[in-house]
């Protein structure tokens with residue numbers, strides 16, 4: 001269960017990020033949000049609101065300090081959604 | 085990159101936006117003539133970028149009170165109230181704020197920035213949640229970060245978005261602090277307080293409203309948005325600043341919850357900083373009195389706001405949604421904003437230039453603030469100049 005949930009989150013996240021950032025590079029778990037998608041800190045905050053809605057979770061912005069890549073964001077979403 | 089090289093990189097990014105010699109940030113003001121005029125370089129300029137909403141910077145009552153306080157109590161308190169004691173002025177001002185808001189408790193802070201830091205960190209900590217408007221002032225963001233609480237943002241003034249997030253918090257809402265502002269400092273729009281209160285009453289949570297820009301401006305006696313909307317009793321904590329309509333420096337928090345007083349023992353931004361100087365407290369007390377009975381000033385201020393807002397709107401500028409003392413012309417690029425700002429200065433009008441990321445949604449702002457001391461002719465002149473410069477943006 002956990003692995004398929006995790007994979008689902010990752011692939012949905014790649015999809016959403018690709019739409020939200022209008023990016024023409026292919027988004028993979030290793031894509032760096034800041035350097036490769038040119039998302040500055042303010043854009044990241046706004047993007048997180050969309051990601052919260054996509055997964056119906058609350059993502060505290062102070063938890064983003066450790067997030068650089070799509071995989072790290074997926075880890076965070078997974079942890080919040082399935083923790084507790 | 086070492087630490088200093090990182091600063092060099094940031095400086096290079098700033099210079100890419102603002103060429104050398106354009107001192108749009110921190111412009112040197114050589115002399116101040118009045119609440120509406122000053123000298124910048126060799127120009128006598130019209131001040132349209134201050135937060136002096138009631139125009140009280142030179143009110144004789146405030147100046148006299150400050151002089152007397154310096155003569156009687158000296159220039160500074162040289163320490164924090166916790167360690168060095170509370171002067172009678174600090175205590176009197178707290179009583180006066182409590183009375184003004186018909187509240188039990190009030191705390192005076194050294195700045196408005198610290199009022200937000202001190203109140204937020206006193207109320208929430210790790211494991212708690214803050215639900216804040218996305219366009220919140222930096223002092224709110226910094227207070228939330230310092231507190232260690234989980235920070236969740238809702239889209240600016242979007243109540244559907246706020247409700248979604250409140251709903252998602254579930255039982256965590258019990259330890260959630262919701263934060264909004266009376267008037268938002270960038271676009272000058274007001275929070276939909278009635279709807280915020282309704283959501284709070286439905287879902288729970290504690291509500292903090294920052295009335296920094298609305299104190300003295302909204303409501304019959306100038307309490308702010310709480311008074312305009314009749315919702316004083318529904319807001320748990322109100323913070324604000326002395327640096328805008330009260331024309332000095334400092335900040336406050338008022339509440340009907342007696343627990344507010346506990347903040348004096350736990351809140352670092354209250355404890356570990358010097359208390360406001362005697363002159364500051366004295367002029368603030370005098371200004372608060374003028375503010376409370378300043379209905380004529382508010383009437384004049386709102387005449388001026390509507391006059392300028394209408395002129396700029398008619399000239400074709402895109403403005404924030406609500407007319408008010410903060411009137412921001414929203415332009416697409418930093419270059420357009422800079423050019424407009426420079427041309428206004430060449431016409432002896434000083435306004436604020438706001439570039440990304442400080443302006444919402446990647447836009448840039450040429451931000452005017454109107455006060456009660458501006459004359460009809462001054463506002464007409466500003467409207468004329470803006471109209472002439474319309475083609476620049």
Ligand SMILES: Cc1ncc(COP(=O)(O)O)c(C=O)c1O
Nearest residue numbers: 195196197221223269296325327
């Ligand atoms: C909304 C808001 N809150 C707080 C502050 C901080 O006030 P002060 O200037 O007293 O530090 C400001 C002023 O910049 C503000 O705009």
